[in-house]
Amino acid sequence: MWPFAIGGSVLALAVLVAVGTWVYGVYSMSDPVPPVLGARVEGRTIVVKFPVCPTDVIQRVEVTDFDDDTSANPHILWWAANPTTPSAKKGIARLWSGEGFERHAPEPARSAVPRNLDIGYADPSGDGRDGVFTLRTISTARLKAGQYWTDDGPKTAAQIDAQLTCHRGG
Template sequence: MRRREVPPMPPLEATELRNYTVRRRERTVAVTALAVASALVVLMALGFWAFFVHALSDPVGPGLVGMRIDGDAVTVKVGQCPQDRVRRVEVWDGDAERLVWRGDQPLTEEGRGGLLPLWDGEAYRASSPAGQPSELPKALDVTIDHGPEYGASEVFDIAEVRGAALPPGSYWTRDGVRTAGQLDGIPDCGRSVSP
């Protein structure tokens, strides 16, 4: 019986085999990289979703501000969580966008708790200018700073505030007349922290 001779493998087949192996390895690397990238994208999307849901459901500050005017005395009440403290109040001319008055670091516990007499230099560690203008601007933009966490701001139409029939201890707000207790009656004080 005669042995059958197998012709030698041409050099191209070895090259083709090597190319096939390289292509298979590249495909495996590409599929693995795509799977890892997809998993990372899904995890990042879930992380962003959780962050935004948490940020939107956990308010940093209440933000509702009320004002009352009794003769020449102008008082502002800001709703805030019990542990929060007012650091600064600024009053701007709402039409001219000009700072009219500023009070830093209220000296009384009521002031730090959000009950803020405006243009009362003795109620603050520092204030400027010292006196109330002879005539209030038509609109006052009041900004209350609770520190780096949050603040509150509201623009008041002075004629509207003066025209409101406010019972004692009540304040004019954008949502109507509110008492100090209602302004502080926040159901969830969130992440607010004291300074």
């Protein structure tokens, strides 16, 4: 009876190891969680902080209606291109004003701004990051000075950038 008990324990251990290896494989091969961006309301302006590395280049910021499911290309509510100020180059965009950008669309009418905004940026290659914000959520978020609301709660600009693994140019 004793040898059978050891064999059963070894079999159970082997099954646990196999299941653990499978779970690890699925977890490690799945897509990593993308970094979150942040937003806050300052008066009538929404200020967005994109996670960027010092070498990243933001070419264009766009705001679309997240709930627009009637077309393959949702309507662009507002855009800005070619950052000119240090803060815009570090991933901070003041929506509706275009402050810090060479060119931008006019401010949309308040009635044209939907409840859920998809806010994103593109770099010169066309790649970029985006996130969805509910106006009510960011306008009622209790934030300390210098914080932005994210999907992970309040974060500073440094915390938003720290999500990325940046490589120093050499």
